[in-house]
Structures are given as C-alpha cells and as structure tokens.
Amino acid sequence: MRWSKTFIPTMKENPSDAEIPSHQLMLRAGLIRQLMAGAYTYLPLGWRSVRKAEAIVRDEMDRAGAIELFMPALQPIDLFEKTGRKEAFGKVLINFQVQRGDRLVHLALGPTHEEVVTDLIGRHLNSYRQLPICVYQIQTKFRNEERPRFGVLRTSEFLMKDAYSFGTSLEQLNEVYDRMYHAYCRIFARCGLKYLPVEAESGPIGGDASHEFMVPANNGEDRIVHCPACSYAANLERAETGRKPAVIQTSPTAAALAKVSTPGAASIEQVSRMLKCPPAQLIKTLIYLADGRAMAVLIRGDHEANEAKVRRALNAGTLELADEKMVRQVTNAPVGFAGPVGIKCPILADHDVAGIVDAVTGANEADTHLTGVNAGRDYEVETTYDLRMAQSQDPCPRCQGTLDLVHGIEVGHVFKLGTKYSVALGAEFLDEKEQRHPMIMGCYGIGINRIVASLAETSFDENGLIWPLAIAPYEVLVIPLNVSEPETMAVAERFYAELQQAGVDVLLDDRDARAGFKFKDADLIGIPLRIVIGGKGLKEGHVELRWRWDAAATKIPVDAAIATVKTMLAQRKAQEAEKVPA
C-alpha cells in the first residue's frame, strides 16, 4: 500500500481525553477514532491489525477442531428469559422493541451467544453418536457497559471469538477444554503477547473449571496474584494464600478486656482514628447469612473479605451480607458495632485474626468497642480459615514462594459451563441405553480487539508503538527520503513491487515530506522493519534496514537488500514462532 493512497491520520499531540498508553498511541498512530463513549471506528491501519489477530485465532480454532459458523447479533428476548439471563445481565443487555406489522417484536443485541447456540445444537443434534462438537464464531458483541473506558479496552461493541462445546460426559468436556486451553496458549504466543493463564472463579462445576488469560499491564482492570517461583496464578477473587491456621493461644502479656465508648464510630477507619490504633489492630466482624443462617466472619481490619472463600469454607449454597434487622438480632447493636465476644451466632475467623494480641472489636453494644480482645480467652474458635483477598507478599499456596499482585487485561476466558443452558433450553441427547441427558457444555471466549489493545498497551517506547511481526499492520515500511529524486524513487518502487510479489505486507511512504517527518511517523505507527532509501547512502550504493526495536540501522548494498529483508523476516518469524507451544 502507498501511504498517499490510504488513510493514516497520525497526530503529533495527545488528545486530552486519552490517558493510558494504548488509547493515546492507537489514536495518535491513526489506528482508531472514537465515535462515542464505548464505540470506536477502526481505521485502515488498526483494522489490519485486528484482521491479523482474527486470522490467527481462526487458524488455531480450526487446528483445535472447532467448527466455524456465524450467528445473528439480533436475538429474540425470549431466549434470555428462558435462561434467566435477561435479569442476570440487567441493563448490560441491549434490548428494545421494534414495530413489525401490527405487533411489537422484542429484540436483544447479543452480549454472547450461549442461548442461540444451545438452541441451535439442541434442535439438530440428538444422539451421543453426534457428540462431542465444538463450534465457534467471530462476531461483534454488544454490551451496554455502565462505564466504557480505557479507549478500546472496554467498549460497548467489540469483536469476540466465542466457542461453545457440547459433549455427553465430563470427560468429553475436559478433553475439549484442554484443547481450547492449549489453543489459547498458542494464539496469544503467536500474537506476541506476554500472557498468564490464571485460575478464575469457576461457578457451579468447581475445581479448575475456569481459566482467564491475562496480559499483565499496569492499566489492566483485573487484579491477579502470581507466584514467580512456581507460576501459580489466579485472579483476585479466586486466589488462595499459603497461610496456615493460627495456633490459638492467649498471649501471656495480653491486656485485660475493656469497654471504650466510641460514639458514632462504625467503620474501621473511624474507630482506628478515634482510638488511635492501626487498622491491623482491629477485627472486622461481618455478619453473613449462609443458606439463611447467621454467621459472624472475622477479618483483620486492614484486610478485605473474600465472599467466595467464605462460601467454600462454609460449604454454603448462598451467601449474602445480613441486613440491618438480622445484625441487630445477633449483636443487640446497630450495624458497625459487632464483635466476636458474646455474639449470638457461630464464628468463622480468618488465619490472620486469631494472632492479633489485644485486638479492638465491636462490643455488640451501640457506640461501644472492646479493647484487649484475645482469641481463646475472650472468644472461642477451633481453627482459622483463608477467608480474605490475597495480597502482595502473601505466601504461595503451592510452593515456598511469595505472591505478587499484578494488574492484567483479560484477553481470553475458558469456562466449563456444565448443563445450565442445556437444561434451560432443552438441549438433550440420547445415550447408548436410550436415556435422555442434557448436553454438557463449555464456552471459550477471546476479545479480538483486546489482543490488539493489549499489545499497544505493553509494547511501545517514547516514540510510538512497537508491533510484533505477526500483528503489525504492515511488516515492512519503505521510506524514500526524497520523492522528487528519480534514482531514489526508482529503487523504492522496485523494492515495493518485489516485496509485494514476495508476499510481504509492505507500506511505501511515498509522501512528499521531509525525512524527519517521515521518521517520526514511522516510529509512531511502529512497523517492524524499516527500509530507508536515498541520500548519501544511495549514492554510495546502499540502503538502510532497521528493526523498530533496534537502536541503529544496518547498511546493505542495494542489490542485496531484498534478499536480506526476506532473510531477516524469515528469521524473525522463526524467532516469534519459537515461543509458541507445540
């Protein structure tokens, strides 16, 4: 492509409403333009990168045995009512009524396609002989994001690869799941991303039923813990810690229990300020309803409870914070003054709670707290549990290492669904014994735009983007220094034609602009290999080749240049391919 014939609106200055690198660079490099909050146009350069990511995803899905199809974004609302997801999605589901003849049709724009695909497969596949099957599509999804942000990272309309597997058994599910997991590793590696598969909340099936694929990035919205020693990784909701149950014994130096008046101080922060003690000295007493029964959960004041862990520790089906009435019932006090001493419900304590000497807790009495509270003496717990969110520096649950807390961008998710949708929509099969069973499903998503955005977010320098060969809009950029010099242009045109013939994605900067100007643009849009033609170099018979990530260019004789470029590209591709798991 000739630069003068395409559309690459680069910008020297940062638009004021872009704050994170990927957003700024994608705008400045002419990859995207915003239409409204949460909706972006992909300009020619950006779209080429998206298409390359899409091609890699498609290639690997096919390789993993998934079958491509294409479902409508328009869906009847009834399907979402049948699965209960109209309520579950709430306002996120874009849906509306349209007039059709004399009636109204209620439609939704697909936020994902479990309903449609389950309905489809359930209608047409009925026998265990036809299973397992895994289908996928690459398609625009719609979600009315409450708060779109970070440029293209969180939008209301986005390109997603979504795959769905249907099988007759958990074994079949696990087999597809593993294949998808492996395909995902290959996809992200081929895209040149540094990625981390992390354990995620797994819903009804339990176990290792869900993994998110994360790209570590400072501006990522998700938080993940990661052990550099053993590569354990999990998202924050899921992350275990390697802390051990505390030995419950009262310190010999323990102070006496004392009541203090704390009028109006109902939060950790208020109490800590009023009593001039650090939050870590306080015990947060949260009253939960576990399957309808009240339960006091003790967490150190500076920590955050993890409800999923509490639910697992209790083996409870449902867990919710108790309302004010229930809190009054078990504590005889308004919300904010609960404590373990004398409380009228069972107690569940986090590991870090029992070791606090002379803790401060609510006194189960309005406007009053207790000091000198010690486990074993003032309240009883048999053992302690891992009930809080993991933190940086926590011990690793799998090895002797310590955990890091990093931010990440979720680019993919594999999930064992089970039978939730097949039961709701009647997708059943007959087994060998002519018995009817719901199909066992898995779903597997990849945010295509996020692949491109997370590269932009993690691969750049002060001059602009740095694309890996696999996702770069063009592989090679040919820059004639001076387009009005016939000798220069003759070489540039020849290179351009020969590279095109060789199947190389090449962009020719044929603009009549100064060299420095072209160099700045070249660095900004980040094409991996740059060929500079003209000036003294050409008179001496050579051109310059430079990788975007290298500091200096190499001089190559004009006649050897094309062969060298081909070799360099081949070598680089081989290098990038080395990182892809077999």
Next chain:
RNA sequence: CGGGGCGUAGCUCAGCUUGGCUAGAGCGUCUGGUUUGGGACCAGAAGGCCGCAGGUUCAAAUCCUGUCGCCCCGACCA
C-alpha cells in the same frame, strides 16, 4: 448509579475570577518561495453557532438555570 473534572479552530490550549471594541496562540491545512537524514524557515490565506436551550443585562465565550456530550475515581462487569 454515587463523586470529581472538562466542553472555545482538525489537535493542544489561553481568554471566563472582575461581562465591554473585529475571540486569540502554537501545531496542522491551503498558496507561493527557500529548504531537504529525526515532526524545517519566510510570506500570505482559509478555518469558530465559544456544546445546546433558556434567563439576567444596554451588552454574555465570560454571570444564572436547565440540558446534552466527553473524561477520570468508585460501584457494577455470564
């Protein structure tokens, strides 16, 4: 949905506090010339419903009310 910020030229922003002549600058664009290896220089030009609506006033980019949009923090995110 709670909190905060911002809407003036394609982009970045000044002007608004304390109302007053024809609304400014830099970058970009166009024309001509000089230049030509890291976003050049000179001369000239075009480009504005000062987000929108209403109000106050002799007079509004500026003050008031409403509204729309965008950004950020938080809540939310199968």
